[in-house]
Amino acid sequence: MAGKPVRPVNAIDQTRRMLSLVTYLRERPGARVEDVARAFGITEDELVSDLDVLPMCGTSFRGGDLLDIDTDGERIWWHNPAALAAEAAEPLRLAADEATALLVAARAVATLPGLRESDRQALLRATAKVEAAAGEAAGASSRLSVTFESEGGVFADVDRAIAERRRLWIRYYSPARDEVTEREIDPIRLVSVGHTYVEAWCRRSEARRTFRLDRVAEIKILDEPSAPPEIELRDLSEALVQPAAEDPEVVVEVGPGGRWVAEYYPHDSADELPDGGLRITLRTPEPASLRRLALRLGRDGRIVSPSELADSARKAAREALAAYDGIEALAAADVVEAAEARGPQAVADGPDGRGA
Amino acid sequence: MAIAKAERLMNLALCLLGTRRPLSKRELRDSIEAYVEAFGPGNGAGGNDDSFNRMFERDKDDLRELGLVIETVESLDGEVGYLARRDSNRLPPITLDAEEAAALGLAAKVWQQARLAGAASGALQKLRAAGLPEDVDPYGSHGALEPRIPVHEAAFEPLMLACRDRRPVVFDYRKATAAHPEQRHVEPWALECWRGHWYLAGWDRDRGAERVFRLSRITGKVRSRGGRYTADVPDVVTVRETVASWAGEITDRSARIRLRSDAGYPLRAKATSVRELGDGWDELEIPYGHGLDAWLVEFGPDVVVLEPAELRADVVDRLRAVAKG
Numbered sequence: 001m002a003g004k005p006v007r008p009v010n011a012i013d014q015t016r017r018m019l020s021l022v023t024y025l026r027e028r029p030g031a032r033v034e035d036v037a038r039a040f041g042i043t044e045d046e047l048v049s050d051l052d053v054l055p056m057c058g059t060s061f062r063g064g065d066l067l068d069i070d071t072d073g074e075r076i077w078w079h080n081p082a083a084l085a086a087e088a089a090e091p092l093r094l095a096a097d098e099a100t101a102l103l104v105a106a107r108a109v110a111t112l113p114g115l116r117e118s119d120r121q122a123l124l125r126a127t128a129k130v131e132a133a134a135g136e137a138a139g140a141s142s143r144l145s146v147t148f149e150s151e152g153g154v155f156a157d158v159d160r161a162i163a164e165r166r167r168l169w170i171r172y173y174s175p176a177r178d179e180v181t182e183r184e185i186d187p188i189r190l191v192s193v194g195h196t197y198v199e200a201w202c203r204r205s206e207a208r209r210t211f212r213l214d215r216v217a218e219i220k221i222l223d224e225p226s227a228p229p230e231i232e233l234r235d236l237s238e239a240l241v242q243p244a245a246e247d248p249e250v251v252v253e254v255g256p257g258g259r260w261v262a263e264y265y266p267h268d269s270a271d272e273l274p275d276g277g278l279r280i281t282l283r284t285p286e287p288a289s290l291r292r293l294a295l296r297l298g299r300d301g302r303i304v305s306p307s308e309l310a311d312s313a314r315k316a317a318r319e320a321l322a323a324y325d326g327i328e329a330l331a332a333a334d335v336v337e338a339a340e341a342r343g344p345q346a347v348a349d350g351p352d353g354r355g356a
Numbered sequence: 357m358a359i360a361k362a363e364r365l366m367n368l369a370l371c372l373l374g375t376r377r378p379l380s381k382r383e384l385r386d387s388i389e390a391y392v393e394a395f396g397p398g399n400g401a402g403g404n405d406d407s408f409n410r411m412f413e414r415d416k417d418d419l420r421e422l423g424l425v426i427e428t429v430e431s432l433d434g435e436v437g438y439l440a441r442r443d444s445n446r447l448p449p450i451t452l453d454a455e456e457a458a459a460l461g462l463a464a465k466v467w468q469q470a471r472l473a474g475a476a477s478g479a480l481q482k483l484r485a486a487g488l489p490e491d492v493d494p495y496g497s498h499g500a501l502e503p504r505i506p507v508h509e510a511a512f513e514p515l516m517l518a519c520r521d522r523r524p525v526v527f528d529y530r531k532a533t534a535a536h537p538e539q540r541h542v543e544p545w546a547l548e549c550w551r552g553h554w555y556l557a558g559w560d561r562d563r564g565a566e567r568v569f570r571l572s573r574i575t576g577k578v579r580s581r582g583g584r585y586t587a588d589v590p591d592v593v594t595v596r597e598t599v600a601s602w603a604g605e606i607t608d609r610s611a612r613i614r615l616r617s618d619a620g621y622p623l624r625a626k627a628t629s630v631r632e633l634g635d636g637w638d639e640l641e642i643p644y645g646h647g648l649d650a651w652l653v654e655f656g657p658d659v660v661v662l663e664p665a666e667l668r669a670d671v672v673d674r675l676r677a678v679a680k681g
Contacts, residue, residue: 011361013474016422016481018366023485039490040481041464056359056389057366059374088374091447091486095423096520098479101472106463108549109503119459126456126463130483133450137423143519146505146549147596162500173621178655180621192503194552217621257533263553263572276535292654299677310681316656317678323660324672 017042018050018057019092022067026089030075051076058083099134100141103127108146112192114155150196151213157221158198158213162187167226168200171218172211176289180217185209186226189233201228247283250290250309254278254301261293261301277301291316364390368415369424373445378429378437381412422478447486457489462501469507472516506552509571514578515556519544522589524561524581527574537575542567543585548595557595559587566590568598604645611644612662619658649674 017040024039025031037047051071058066068079094102109115110123131138161168168187173180185200195212202209208231249268254261256276267282284290287309294303294313303310367388371379385391385408394411395404416426416438425444429437452460464480467473484490511527518525525544528537541561548555553570560567600606614637615623624630627640639662642648649670652659661668 010470010474011365012418012421013478014362015365015369015418016474016478018362019369019422020478020481020485022370024481035490039484041461041477053360053363053366056363057370059370084370085374087442088370090442090445092445092482093423093425093447094479094482095421095475097421097472097475098423098482100520101467101476102460102463102479104472105466105476105503105505106460108505109459109463109466112503118455122455122459123463126452126459129450129452129456130460130479133448135448140520143546144516144548145546145595148503149551159501175622178619178621178658187500189500189502192501193506194549215622217625256535259530260532291656294681295656295675295678296650296654297678298650298653298674302681314679314681317653317675317681319657320653320659321672321675321679323657324668 014050014053018054021050022054022084023089023091025069025076025078026081026084029081030077032075033071033073036076048073059085059088094130094134094137096137096140099130099137100144103130103134103138103141104144104146106130108148111146112148112155112196113150113152114159114196116156116159148192148196149194149214150192151216154213154216154219155190155196157219158187158190161221161226162189164221165226167203167222167224169220169222170211170216173215173217175215175292176286178292184222185211186228188228188231199233201231244283244285247285248287248306249281249283250287250306251304252280252282252290252293252297252301253304254280254297255299258297258301261297265293279304288312359390359393364388365415365418369419369422369440372419372424372426372438372440373442375439378427378431378439380435380437381409384412384438447482450483450486452483452488454489460488462503466503466505467507468504469512471513472505472507505549507554509554509574511556511571511574511578512547512554514580515544515547515571518578518580519547519556522585524583524585525578526581527578528576529569530573530575532573540567540569541581542569543587543589545589546593546595547571548599550596550599555595555599557593557598559585561586568595570599602646604643604647604651607643607645609644609664610641611648611664611667613640613642613652614638614660614662615640615655616658620655623652623655623659653678 021036021040024036028036033044033047037044040047048071051069054067054069056066065080065083067083070077070079106123106127110120110127131141158168160166168185169182170185171180171182181204183202183204185198185202187198187200189199191197191199191210195214197210197212199208199210201207252258252261253273254277259278262270262278262280265280265282267280269279269281271279273279287306290303290309291313294301294310295316303313367390368384371384371387379387385395386397391408391411395408419440420426423445424440426438426440427444429439431437460480460483464476467476480488515525517523523544524541526539526541529540530537539562542556543559543561544556545558546556548557553572556569556571558567558569559565597606610628613623614633617632617636617638623640623642624638627642629641631639633639644664644667649667652661652667652671653674661671
C-alpha cells in the first residue's frame with residue numbers, strides 16, 4: 001500500500017498479532033508467507049520477525065513443547081500443531097480498544113456522503129456483527145466519534161470517474177484568488193481527512209493537484225479516458241498541502257484573539273509574545289492569498305513582512321470602507337433606529353473571533 | 357541479550373490459555389524462560405522477588421489490554437493461581453461475507469494514531485483468525501478511497517483512556533481569545549472529531565456545567581485524578597452541534613449584502629437568494645451566524661453589508677482596524 005507509514009516494533013501489537021497468527025496457521029498448514037502477510041495487513045518482513053519469535057514460545061518452557069514453526073521464506077510449516085491445546089488456539093475475543101478502533105472507524109466511513117450505497121450497507125452490516133461479537137467490549141466505542149465531510153454529489157461523480165477511468169471537467173473555487181476557474185482533471189484517489197479531497201492530475205497545470213470537494217462549484221464526467229501519469233502517492237499522515245522550502249516567507253503577529261492562525265496554517269515557527277499573542281513564520285507559494293488573512297484578523301493581528309502584503313491589505317480595507325461612505329448617513333439613522341427598537345443594549349456587541 | 361518482551365508476553369499468554377487448572381506465580385516463573393533468565397528460579401532463594409512481581413503484574417496488565425480475561429483463583433490452601441478460561445476468552449461465532457470483510461479491511465486502515473491503528477489491525481487479525489474471508493483483495497473495491505482519521509493532538513491518547521475508564525482529569529486550557537491558559541478539572545465524557553479537529557465534551561467541575569474543549573488548545577500534560585464522577589453522564593453527548601454553533605453554522609438570522617458579480621463563490625454557495633443588480637453587483641441573502649463579520653471582511657472591497665446595521669457596524673469596525681494597521 002503506497003504511503004503506509006513504517007510502524008515501530010511494539011511488543012503489545014506484536015503479541016496480539018502472534019496470538020492470532022497461531023490460530024490462523026494451525027488451520028492452514030503450508031500457508032504462503034505472501035498470503036499470510038496480506039491477510040494480516042503486515043509486511044513480509046514483519047511476518048518473518050514474528051516467525052523468528054514463535055519457536056521460542058509454548059505452553060511450558062520446561063516441558064519442551066515449544067512451537068515448532070518454521071519457514072523456507074515461501075511457505076510456513078508447523079510441525080507439531082498438537083503442542084498447542086485446542087483451547088489455546090481458539091480465536092480470541094476483542095479487547096475494548098480493538099472494538100473501539102474498528103467500530104469507530106467503520107461508523108465514520110459510513111457517514112461519508114456520496115459513498116456507494118452497497119458499501120455503506122456492507123459497513124453497517126459488518127458494524128452490527130462486530131458489535132454483537134464484541135459484547136461488552138463494544139460499550140466504550142460510543143465515547144469516540146468521527147464525522148467526515150464531503151459533498152455527496154461531487155463525491156459520487158469523482159468515485160464513478162475513477163472506477164470508469166474517465167476524465168472530469170470541474171469549475172473550482174480558489175480561495176487564494178477568490179475566483180472560480182475551469183479545468184480538466186484526471187482523478188487518482190479520494191482522500192478524507194475531516195474534509196474530502198480528490199487528488200488528481202490537473203491537465204491545465206500539468207501537475208498533481210489536490211481539490212477540496214466543497215470547493216467544486218460544478219462537475220461533469222467527460223467521455224475522454226483519464227490518463228494520469230504514474231506518480232508516487234504521498235504519505236497522508238502529514239498535512240495534505242505542504243509548503244515548499246523555496247516558497248516566500250511571511251511573518252504574522254497576532255494577539256491572543258488570533259492564535260487560531262497557528263492551528264489552521266502550517267508554519268515554520270510560532271513564538272510566544274509577552275501579551276499572550278504569537279509571532280508566526282510561515283511559507284506560502286502565493287503570499288497574496290494571505291491578504292484575506294490580514295483582513296480577517298482585523299485588530300487581532302497584522303502582517304509584519306513582506307511589507308507589500310501589509311500595504312495591500314490596508315489598501316483593500318480603505319477601498320472597502322469607501323463603499324460605506326455613501327450609506328454612512330443612512331447607516332447612522334439605522335443604528336439609532338435599531339438601538340431604539342432593542343433598548344439600551346450595545347449595538348456593536350456582535351460575535352467576535354473565530355470560535356471553532 | 358534480554359529476551360524480547362513480545363516473546364515473554366506470548367509465553368505467558370499461551371501458558372494461561374493452555375492450562376485447565378490455575379497456575380501459581382511460581383509455576384509460571386519457572387515455566388517461562390524470560391522470567392528464569394531475568395530473576396532466577398522461584399525457589400525463594402533469590403532476592404529478586406519484588407522485581408519479578410512488578411514485571412509479572414505489568415505483563416498481566418498488558419495482556420488484559422489485549423483483551424485477555426485472566427482470572428485470579430485462590431485455592432483451599434491459600435495459594436493464588438492464574439488462568440485464562442476458554443469460555444471467557446473465546447470470540448463468539450461471527451460470519452462475515454466478502455463485502456463486509458472488505459468494508460472492515462478499509463475501516464481498519466483509517467486510524468492515524470499509533471495506539472488505535474494497532475488496535476484496529478489487531479481486531480482485524482483476530483477476525484481473520486476466526487475465518488474472515490480473504491479471497492477478495494480487502495481494499496479492492498475501495499482502492500481509490502482513503503479515509504483517514506487524523507490525530508495530531510498530544511492530549512488525545514490520555515483523554516481517550518480517561519473517557520474509556522471514566523477517570524477525572526486536570527489540564528491547562530487556553531481559551532480561543534485568552535492570553536494565558538487556565539487549569540480545568542473535567543470529568544471527560546466523549547471525544548469527537550469534526551473537520552479534522554478533536555473536541556472533548558465533559559463536566560467542567562470548576563464551572564459546574566457541561567463544556568466542550570478543543571484538544572489543540574490544551575497546553576501541557578493531561579493528568580488523571582482519582583475518585584469518581586460527580587455528575588451523571590448523559591446518554592447522548594452532542595459535541596458537533598456545540599462546535600457547529602461556534603463555527604456560525606447554526607443560526608436563524610440572515611443578512612443582506614452586495615457582492616461583486618465575479619467574486620465570493622462560497623458566499624453564493626451559502627446564499628438563500630441571489631439577485632442580479634445589473635451594475636456589476638449582486639444582492640445576496642445569507643445566514644447570519646457567529647463569525648460572519650470576520651468572514652465578510654476577507655472579501656475586502658468586493659462585499660458591502662446592507663443589513664442588519666449591527667453586522668455592518670462590526671464589519672466597518674474591523675475594516676477600520678486593518679486600514680489603520
